Amino acid sequence: MDKNSKIFIAGHRGLVGSAIRRELEASGYHNLLLRSRTELDLLNQKEVEDFFETEKPEYVFLAAARVGGILANDTYRAEFIYQNTQIQNNIIHFSWKSGVRKLLFLGSSCIYPKACPQPMKEEHLLTDVLEYTNEPYAIAKISGMKMCESYNLQYGTDFISVMPTNLYGPNDNYNLLGSHVLPALIRKMHLAGMLMNNDFEGIRNDFTVNPVEGVEVSGNDDELTYALEKFGIFKADNTVELKLWGSGTPRREFLHSTDLARACIFLMEQVSFKDIVKERGLNEVRNTHINIGVGEDQSIAELAALVQKITGFEGRIAWDETKPDGTFRKLLDVSRLNNLGFKASISLEEGIDAVYQEYKSK
């Protein structure tokens, strides 16, 4: 890739896509191809085919997908498998047809077995059953990675796949019905803190800036208090109780989206599919994806305590075990990425604090 290369970022407005755009622009890449969903619906095969034929991008970052937390994955199972396979099939296939030089596909750490040995290595893929709550999404991600690998083997393309761990950062999804745990903790504690102080104007403003279906900002204070209970935020005697999902015992690893973007750009610039095959000395070519993470994790309860410290919420934390825990642990082995020359650098506490400051400033 050189600074004039024509680079398409699919999903450039999302958590990952916006970070890749930010980091590419900061590195001097100025020929970026960006299309919003209304300009180019990636589910529409004809629109995607025409786009690639007309624009002929040289490089593609595939960061567009249907994404959500554990409850969204478990609820919208058909949408997650249909939309993700449709988007990636269209982009990978027409990248090949139009002669894209290199594509980077974003998978996810949920592709590994539920009871995978920890930390999880690339070769652990497809060695056991998957976690049920996000199986449709995981199957879509595995097929996207397999598709890249198969096009490389049959057509000689250079399409590489990365498997990031749980992410957070600017432009995250704070819609509490579909968000991942970290943005959910940040927003819930922010709201619970305002409820502690009876700051109903602050609460109304939060839901005005970032609407969530089912929360009417026009309601009176009592109606607003009742609406917050849907998100586990309860006024209790002279404090506020925040009921989080599951048992708090599962462990999760978190990577800042800026670190992820830097890793993706590093790999796009420095590593090709044939380098990966050579490095792995594979006669049966499989598991050619690359894990991207920080190499350490913590329990959800420990994460909640950290977010409580950063947000200053002084109420009580409780656990709603009717909600799913999901995979107990999914710590990635990132030795391959580190050996290739990349290491994440943003610390979790600094990263969360910066994200919280940005959230409050909206």
Ligand SMILES: NC(=O)C1=CN([C@@H]2O[C@H](COP(=O)(O)OP(=O)(O)OC[C@H]3O[C@@H](n4cnc5c(N)ncnc54)[C@H](OP(=O)(O)O)[C@@H]3O)[C@@H](O)[C@H]2O)C=CC1
């Ligand atoms: N967030 C996380 O914790 C993790 C994410 N990943 C992967 O990273 C990638 C990006 O995820 P993330 O940035 O978090 O997701 P976001 O939901 O923040 O962004 C997804 C982007 O895809 C776009 N998009 C979705 N459907 C379509 C469509 N039909 N046509 C055009 N654009 C579409 C969205 O557009 P619009 O803005 O219009 O909605 C949005 O910009 C995904 O592949 C995900 O699986 C992997 C591991 C963890």
Ligand SMILES: C[C@H]1O[C@H](OP(=O)(O)OP(=O)(O)OC[C@H]2O[C@@H](n3cnc4c(=O)[nH]c(N)nc43)[C@H](O)[C@@H]2O)[C@@H](O)[C@@H](O)C1=O
């Ligand atoms: C990136 C990754 O993200 C997803 O997998 P996940 O990590 O299990 O999802 P999550 O971030 O939503 O939950 C992590 C843990 O946190 C607990 N938890 C507590 N309280 C809240 C809460 O309020 N919201 C949420 N969302 N979770 C909560 C929750 O019960 C669970 O134990 C899939 O998309 C998967 O496919 C994937 O790729």
